[in-house]
Amino acid sequence: AQTVTQSQPEMSVQEAETVTLSCTYDTSESDYYLFWYKQPPSRQMILVIRQEAYKQQNATENRFSVNFQKAAKSFSLKISDSQLGDAAMYFCAEYNNNDMRFGAGTRLTVKP
Amino acid sequence: NAGVTQTPKFQVLKTGQSMTLQCAQDMNHEYMSWYRQDPGMGLRLIHYSVGAGITDQGEVPNGYNVSRSTTEDFPLRLLSAAPSQTSVYFCATTLGTGVMAGELFFGEGSRLTVL
Numbered sequence: 001a002q003t004v005t006q007s008q009p010e011m012s013v014q015e016a017e018t019v020t021l022s023c024t025y026d027t028s029e030s031d032y033y034l035f036w037y038k039q040p041p042s043r044q045m046i047l048v049i050r051q052e053a054y055k056q057q058n059a060t061e062n063r064f065s066v067n068f069q070k071a072a073k074s075f076s077l078k079i080s081d082s083q084l085g086d087a088a089m090y091f092c093a094e095y096n097n098n099d100m101r102f103g104a105g106t107r108l109t110v111k112p
Numbered sequence: 113n114a115g116v117t118q119t120p121k122f123q124v125l126k127t128g129q130s131m132t133l134q135c136a137q138d139m140n141h142e143y144m145s146w147y148r149q150d151p152g153m154g155l156r157l158i159h160y161s162v163g164a165g166i167t168d169q170g171e172v173p174n175g176y177n178v179s180r181s182t183t184e185d186f187p188l189r190l191l192s193a194a195p196s197q198t199s200v201y202f203c204a205t206t207l208g209t210g211v212m213a214g215e216l217f218f219g220e221g222s223r224l225t226v227l
């Protein structure tokens with residue numbers, strides 16, 4: 001079974017600055033998908049960005065982008081121009097064969 | 113369009129009691145799943161279903177039962193609750209195939225406390 005590791009339990013960023021959240025995964029599958037989910041205090045899980053493993057180009061969604069290093073099995077999330085509303089728990093996840101595995105999460109604090 | 117609806121949102125049980133967490137979706141998704149979220153451990157897959165009449169175990173299935181008699185509903189049953197099952201439970205669905213594979217749509221979560 002695959003495992004997903006987020007090595008940063010907590011991160012902090014100043015408003016308007018850039019922060020990178022780290023994620024590594026371990027899978028033997030060749031076809032898989034990677035995701036970053038955001039969980040604000042409301043508890044609702046919100047999809048931030050997704051990456052198909054077969055695509056070499058890094059995914060981008062507005063201020064959110066990823067650095068996907070397939071050989072290193074690394075999938076980091078970069079948040080540019082951080083906003084107060086970005087404060088939340090962020091979960092990295094890997095999906096293949098009907099099985100989604102999540103990392104333990106990184107709590108992001110945004111300082112005004 | 114309600115999406116994924118979980119009930120109840122909060123529940124307190126005594127050890128040994130049974131209960132069912134309900135999950136209903138109106139997106140016609142074939143894939144439905146249950147996760148539990150514990151501090152420091154992220155979300156862990158309990159059971160999932162790829163269609164009516166089909167269920168399978170996830171990472172942490174012990175102590176939980178599921179069934180899938182319709183596309184819309186996927187209840188999670190605790191037959192004899194234990195304090196270790198105190199957690200927040202999420203139901204999630206996905207179209208499950210092609211470009212939508214793995215993109216989960218979550219319910220709002222159900223906080224369960226077992227005393």
